[in-house]
Amino acid sequence: MIEEDRHFTAELAVIGTGLAGFAASIFALKRNIKTAQIGNTGAVAYTTGYLDLLGSLSPDYPTSIEDPWQGIEQLKSSHPNHPLCRIRKTDICTAFEQFTSFLGECGIAYTPPGKSNLSVLTPAGTLKPTLCIPSTMKVGSTAFSQKEPCVIIDFKGLKGFSGRQVVANLKDKWPRLSSSRIEFPDMVTGEIYPEVMARSLEVPATREKLAKILVEAAGDVKIIGLPAILGMHAPDLVRQEMEQLTGLQIFEIPTMPPSVPGIRLREMFEQLFPQKGVILVPQQKVDKLEFIKNGAQLSLSDSFGPITIHSKSVILATGRFLSGGLKARIDGINEPLLNLPVTQPDSRREWYREKYTDYRGHAINSAGIEVDSSFRPLDTRGQPYSRNLFAAGVILAHQDWIRGRCGAGVAIATAYKAVEEVEKLLR
């Protein structure tokens, strides 16, 4: 069969479609850099939708911190190599501002970065600190701080979210909180997924049916919390309409993965980037990355056949073990695409502490690649691997985003910095 080769050129190739990769493309768009992006489903599809900057100084100070900006100052003395310590705070703030306002322009409104963390609900009904939240979740945060009467709604057949559990966990702090279980309109019995409910709520007729049921479930109470199911691509609109239909104040609480807020982000990026001029090859991985004169050549293939991309610069944002940016093997941890050196414990035995829940964390979680001050990855001699290569996101060493509650923070801030350096190289 006669086939055509597909070939693209770009100024920047972003490898990875997690938060870091998507953030990098947003910042590149802002700077008019012609961008190509490739990657499979990243961790973004599993997130709660909350964008954490820094929630804990674990292990030195394992409880939640209120002021992430001051937290970064403290981090500078305890963990000077932490990626967040290598970026100016004003840049981190600008990065969050640009990222959240882009989401807002694309139909998923977020709260802008503030001076301190917000206290928000987890799927289990515990509290966690975070910096920016989808505006569909905002009412929950204020209702909690004012301790207003509120009903948490859950649904028959929905796993991974229980109103009773939320109430049980919050009863001491939020006395006038109760729960109610209802049936979602027109769902065949069996397990139902938040994604399915969210899509169904994009239909006006479903909204009307659900509104009636909600009014009944709320009784005299004026505020209700729902699992995150208020539409997929226009959540703010759906929430607004539900409020109008019910006369209630409504907020969302994230559910366990796969949860709607993560899918929203991913679907929105996948749909909007091509419209904005990014060459996006979704759901594929780069097989080979080579540096040639004045740039790089990326080889990959999609279901239709081989693709080659030539680019003047590359941002490596391939994530950690889950996403394949790092690989754990018998002889140690490696970085599969370029075989970059990975900072890691001397032997496998030191990867984990004895107890998984040890508050000090595990050495393996801070493993990663090293970069210089312009976020260029280093080779075995400690020199930049290539002047055209940069890195961003949780692939970087010296951060443990789970314990530090800094997943989005590391991803967005380092992406901002890397794109800034790309621009310096290009212009």
Added chain:
Amino acid sequence: MINKGSGSGMTKTTIPTINFKEKAEELLPEGASFEACLTCGLCSSGCPASGIENMDPRKFIRMAMLGMDKELSTSKWVWACTQCKRCQHVCPMSIDVSQLVFLARSNWPQEKKPSGIVRSCQLIQSTDSTSAMGLPPEDFVFVVQDVLEEVRELQPKFKNMQAPMDKKGAHFFVNQNSREPMSEPDEMVPLWKIFDIVGADWTYSSKAWAAENFCMFSGNEEAWREVIKKRVDAVNELGCEIWLNTECGHSYYTMWNGINRFGMEADFKLESLVTYYARWIREGKLPVNSEWNSSNIKFTVQDPCMIVRKAYGESIAEDMRFVTKSLVGEENFIDMQPNRSANYCCGGGGGFLQAGMTEHRRTYGKRKFDQIAATGASYVLTPCHNCHSQMEDIGHHFGGSYGVVHFWTLICLSLGILGENERTYLGPDLLECI
């Protein structure tokens, strides 16, 4: 008691048990493995077949890994999964459940498989036409000639129109879904008119002209290969440069995938008509516009997974939107959510429409119905026959008020050349625009 039912012998046949884990290792490319599954559930959450027959893609993989081979080998769910590959599209590990489903389907004894799909495949094999409705070559030639004569006679603008048959060296070898010559022959005319207007050098073939290919869906690999072989030979024989797939999704996929899978020699390119619609509009050869739509009738498009997610990806999705917007006006186009490669299968694919499992098919289609209803559009445009039939059916079933139209119909409507008999799919609002 003696069981006299003619089917009694059949029901006794048992379905052999497959060792899924072992087979999966043979099937998957090096490095990939079902064991890489993170059990994250993204696949099931985004699969319209989840819950049918108490099964979903994550469960299927888990059961395969746990060696629950007997249950999987006999699960009817494999006939409800349309092999649309949406699960793979959203999976962080790119795990493709549809490969296991194909394996399971192949393993069912012929007499146990849904008879509608088996029958369609048998009919395809029964004539040189490769038509799933069994329309033989001479009948096809006759219908084409007959319809052509009528158009030439009754529509003076097209008194010299051609519908070439077996023309050697023509640029395009054009295929045709059997539904048209068999049940609605006038629906071929808009397509011919488009070729006429752009001056395309094209031909039908009396052999292997038909588009549909249910042999792949019936899990009969040998039959699938045979059909593709006939089609490839026919194009090679006529020496055409391009096998042009008309508005039928799976015919493209089965041909393209089959040629690669069976390593066939094909001296031509495979292309989709949608790409050419877009090209001809861009080049000004097809001077469509949206002025006719002054009442702002709203349209959405259905991305057939067989040509979008499973084949061309973004480029054809973009072409479809370009064509649609040119035809109906940018402001009158509303995209379904999700769309393009992330779109849901309509639920008519994979042989579902032929399988006789109506209730399951509609349960699956509910997702599509919701998607369409959410757009509020009055019409869905789609370049796929299966999608077309399924969306009409679920529309009626769930009480929708939308219509489904082919691209060729709307193109001719916009050009003011849609004949009286070519308006079957137009509602009163569109009829008024003529």
